[in-house]
Amino acid sequence: MICVSIGRTRHHKMIEEHHKLAAEGAELVEYRLDYLGRQPDLQRLLADRPTPIVATCRRPADYGRWRGTEEQRMAILRAAIVDGVDYIDLEDDIAGSVPRYGKTKRIVSHHNFSETPEDIEDVHQRMCRLDADIVKIVTMANTPADIVRVLKLVAQAPVPTVGFCMGEFGMASRILCAKYGAPFTYASFSEDRELAPGQISFRQMKNLYRYDKINAGTKVYAVIGDPIGHSLSPLIHNAAFEHDKLNNIYVPFRIPADALLETLRAFEWLQIQGYSITIPHKEACVEYCDFPDETCQTVGAANTWYRDASQRWRASNTDYDAALATIRQGLAEGSEDVSLQGKTALILGAGGVSRAITHGLLKAGSAVTITNRTNKRGEALAQELGCRHVTWENRGAQTPDILVNCTPIGMFPNMDESPFAPQWLHDGMLVFDTIYNPENTLLLKDARSHNCKTASGLEMFVRQASLQYERFTQREAPMDVMRDALRRGISPIN
Ligand code: NAP
Numbered sequence: 001m002i003c004v005s006i007g008r009t010r011h012h013k014m015i016e017e018h019h020k021l022a023a024e025g026a027e028l029v030e031y032r033l034d035y036l037g038r039q040p041d042l043q044r045l046l047a048d049r050p051t052p053i054v055a056t057c058r059r060p061a062d063y064g065r066w067r068g069t070e071e072q073r074m075a076i077l078r079a080a081i082v083d084g085v086d087y088i089d090l091e092d093d094i095a096g097s098v099p100r101y102g103k104t105k106r107i108v109s110h111h112n113f114s115e116t117p118e119d120i121e122d123v124h125q126r127m128c129r130l131d132a133d134i135v136k137i138v139t140m141a142n143t144p145a146d147i148v149r150v151l152k153l154v155a156q157a158p159v160p161t162v163g164f165c166m167g168e169f170g171m172a173s174r175i176l177c178a179k180y181g182a183p184f185t186y187a188s189f190s191e192d193r194e195l196a197p198g199q200i201s202f203r204q205m206k207n208l209y210r211y212d213k214i215n216a217g218t219k220v221y222a223v224i225g226d227p228i229g230h231s232l233s234p235l236i237h238n239a240a241f242e243h244d245k246l247n248n249i250y251v252p253f254r255i256p257a258d259a260l261l262e263t264l265r266a267f268e269w270l271q272i273q274g275y276s277i278t279i280p281h282k283e284a285c286v287e288y289c290d291f292p293d294e295t296c297q298t299v300g301a302a303n304t305w306y307r308d309a310s311q312r313w314r315a316s317n318t319d320y321d322a323a324l325a326t327i328r329q330g331l332a333e334g335s336e337d338v339s340l341q342g343k344t345a346l347i348l349g350a351g352g353v354s355r356a357i358t359h360g361l362l363k364a365g366s367a368v369t370i371t372n373r374t375n376k377r378g379e380a381l382a383q384e385l386g387c388r389h390v391t392w393e394n395r396g397a398q399t400p401d402i403l404v405n406c407t408p409i410g411m412f413p414n415m416d417e418s419p420f421a422p423q424w425l426h427d428g429m430l431v432f433d434t435i436y437n438p439e440n441t442l443l444l445k446d447a448r449s450h451n452c453k454t455a456s457g458l459e460m461f462v463r464q465a466s467l468q469y470e471r472f473t474q475r476e477a478p479m480d481v482m483r484d485a486l487r488r489g490i491s492p493i494n
Contacts, residue, residue: 001184003028007035022050030054034066052086095130108132112139116146128159135161141170145266155180171198172251178214221250225278228254239485274472275305289315306471322463330455341365349406350381371395396424410441418442425450436461
């Protein structure tokens, strides 16, 4: 169950929001009484409630907005109980002085906005003795591994416990607590109104993460990177899991570069079944894996970790296969000749994607030239991989069969930029833009108007995700579902 926190300054707005959420399927809401601009009128708030209510009145020290005295706050909490609210939230330092009464269930809560302290297990044990129907323990995650300690509490709790971490490192624990038996989680009533750091909106919790379907048997998959906030991978993978009716969930974890190894070790307790890997972990994830495949070793980067039948981690690089398949699909446009053997290719950029695609094209027998804004870096990569280099300033003088953009030029929000002037394009050439947001970049639009064949980064992105999905699940990926989900995710600008 998802408990949606509503914080509005006016009573009628609070009630209106509640009815709207109930119509969207909310089963429990938290009224943040401390948000109200004037003295809470409990009878009015409780009168026609469409779902059960949790009454909460937070002090400023607990990230709340209560401006009255502590005596007044206690009086409101007691009144809410007398008026028969379904759940009352009592902080652990006051729970002992508010007796149980009537049918109101007691949520005994503890928040730590600065850390997940060493003695969190002791705090939890003490809370379990405070006549709680539900214990709520929420701490700030300062490292990704902090969530494991809190989720362990949930899993082993003698009293039903809602436990998760706040902040960016803690975000996924708000979802995963369902797997470990939390009676519910908290979500915000609107995408733009976070009532606590790292809170997820009700709509995302319900529709993207399908929280209500998560149970002890749910298999967990994740994308790891830093930053990770805008990753579209959860959208694609969760849509595919839902389509295939698999009891799987896919969540994002922000992991800083220097915390990777310790985090992966701590996360073994979570029994993650597969990882998508993004910047800055792609290189380290080859090194840390005992069984990287040949592509990973050649490219020196992995974007996928998955478990084999013996539960051992294997690493692969589906970016590489996806890019080559996308290029071949582009070449096939109106032609039988999809061979890369003997074709000339110009690669714009010298970063991770450029490296993987250059490796693939060279292996397939193409003659590759690299060009890069920082000429020295382009020259170094060309030398390392044994291909040609031209300066960034002279890139327009090339007439390759295949042009690949591996730079962010033209990416949202700079959609009126292109890394290659239209007059440099020629008939019949394949133009592959690895950018996927937007799907139709200026470069691809120019290419089409110059009778070039085209291949899009959106197709590459969907293919790399579908190849991951196949390794994760040992079944064919629903590529159309994944493509539609990605298009929906970037739709406002397409
Ligand atoms: P990266 O390692 O950071 O490399 C970025 C490259 O772009 C570098 O060569 C950099 O040149 C160049 N660059 C950056 N800003 C530039 C600018 N304003 N003008 C000219 N060159 C510029 O990044 P990456 O991981 O290789 O990713 C590159 C692109 O691939 C991304 O922008 C993304 O759109 C795309 N991508 C697509 C997929 C997919 O599945 N479709 C997946 C991942 C990435 P310097 O050396 O001079 O800094």
